[in-house]
Amino acid sequence: MSSTALVHPPQSMITTSGYRLVSAGPQLWRVIDRAGTIIGHLAAYRLGDAVRYRARRYHAATRILRDLGEFWSPEDALDCLRYSR
Template sequence: METTIRGEALDPPVIAAGVPIRLSAAAPSLWRVIDATGRVIGHLQALSFGDGIRYRARRFQSATRAFLDLGDFWNADDAIECLRFVR
């Protein structure tokens, strides 16, 4: 069962060297993923599951004015790669 990590100020995940993105805090356990040009390409959300923390890749869909969950990943790097390459 998933639960959001509420009120806990988590440090941003460490990003693999050479990945041309940066993270900007949006809320506790939520970060904007910003590419090298300064464009927000999505959000990275930390979620607590019974067996550890997973990272959800989310992208805003302007047509529906809602976020689309792209998937849950065991590490932040995989979630970020999903946001980078699923456009």
């Protein structure tokens, strides 16, 4: 990811369907459910002139983040995290 071209999620993504996005670094957000549990991360990166979003699910038993996929919209990446439980 280029540090000169930061990507921000749309304002509507900060809180949606009971999930919150909290900044965890440049172009990286923690996805937190209604109970306050971190369910994963949403990362943005540039691919040419476009922006891609990577969904990563937190797996508590192994204490690692598992890549779920890459998406053209932050909404699709968040949906993947929500429905992959």
